[in-house]
Structures are given as C-alpha cells and as structure tokens.
Amino acid sequence: MLKWLLPLALCTAAPALAQQGHENHVGASPSASKQTANPEYSRFTRDMNAGMSKMMKDMHSPGYKENPDIDFLAMMIPHHEGAVEMARLVLIHGRDPATRRLAEDIIASQTVEIEGMKRRLAALRANKEIDGADFPALGGTRGPSK
Numbered sequence: 001m002l003k004w005l006l007p008l009a010l011c012t013a014a015p016a017l018a019q020q021g022h023e024n025h026v027g028a029s030p031s032a033s034k035q036t037a038n039p040e041y042s043r044f045t046r047d048m049n050a051g052m053s054k055m056m057k058d059m060h061s062p063g064y065k066e067n068p069d070i071d072f073l074a075m076m077i078p079h080h081e082g083a084v085e086m087a088r089l090v091l092i093h094g095r096d097p098a099t100r101r102l103a104e105d106i107i108a109s110q111t112v113e114i115e116g117m118k119r120r121l122a123a124l125r126a127n128k129e130i131d132g133a134d135f136p137a138l139g140g141t142r143g144p145s146k
Contacts, residue, residue: 044093048086055082073121080110080117 036042058078064071087103087110094100123129 040093044089047089051082051085051089055079055085058082067124070121070124073117073124077114077117077121080114084110084114 036045055078058081059075062071062074065074084107087106090103091100091107094103
C-alpha cells in the first residue's frame with residue numbers, strides 16, 4: 001500500500017524543486033560575482049543572462065490552465081526556445097568545434113520540436129484532435145526528411 005507514496009511525493013515535489021533550481025540559477029549571474037576585463041565574454045554573459053530571464057518569464061507567463069498537457073507544452077515551448085537562444089549565443093561567441101556542432105544540432109532539432117509542440121498546443125486549446133504523424137519524431141531530428 002505504501003508503494004505509491006514515494007512516487008506521488010516525488011511527482012508533487014518535483015515542479016517546486018525544478019522551479020527553485022531555475023530561480024537560483026538565473027539569479028546567480030556569473031558577471032555579477034566576478035568582473036571580467038574581456039568585453040567579448042561580458043557580452044556573452046549579459047546576453048546569456050538576458051536569454052535565461054526571458055525564458056523563465058515566458059515559461060510562467062501563461063499561468064496554469066488546470067490541464068497538464070496544455071501546461072506542459074506552454075512551458076516547454078519557451079524552454080526549448082531558450083535552449084535555441086543559448087545555442088545561438090555559443091555559435092557567436094564560442095570557438096570549440098565540438099561545442100559548436102552540438103549547438104547546431106540543438107538549434108536544428110529543437111526548432112523542429114518547437115513547431116510540433118506549437119501545433120499540438122493549438123490543437124489542444126481548440127479541443128481538436130490531430131494526426132500523431134503531425135508531431136515530429138524525437139531523438140536527433142534534423143527536420144523533415146525529403
């Protein structure tokens with residue numbers, strides 16, 4: 001009988017813990033704690049912090065609609081958009097070839113996922129069923145195959 005208590009406790013605590021982690025991360029600006037003489041790095045940290053702040057604001061701005069599917073998608077879209085922005089910034093400022101390839105893959109795959117999530121969210125909000133094939137396959141997707 002107690003087997004279900006731990007999973008239930010984790011499910012109810014996880015959103016609060018995740019939010020707490022994001023708030024702590026966003027609030028702890030690397031440039032606030034340590035000044036750098038490198039203006040290029042200062043631009044990177046400024047833009048990265050601005051992107052993280054926008055992502056958090058956008059994730060929470062719709063508010064909860066008492067529908068887990070809609071709430072999940074409404075928060076995941078800006079979360080993925082934030083990842084795309086972070087990847088874009090590393091392409092501008094970063095130099096490591098492997099990190100740049102990873103950033104390119106993130107932009108390609110998450111852009112496709114964002115579009116699929118937007119379509120699904122619109123369908124759920126309209127209370128309309130759409131074919132599951134309309135949602136992109138996950139796992140390294142680089143866009144629609146031709």
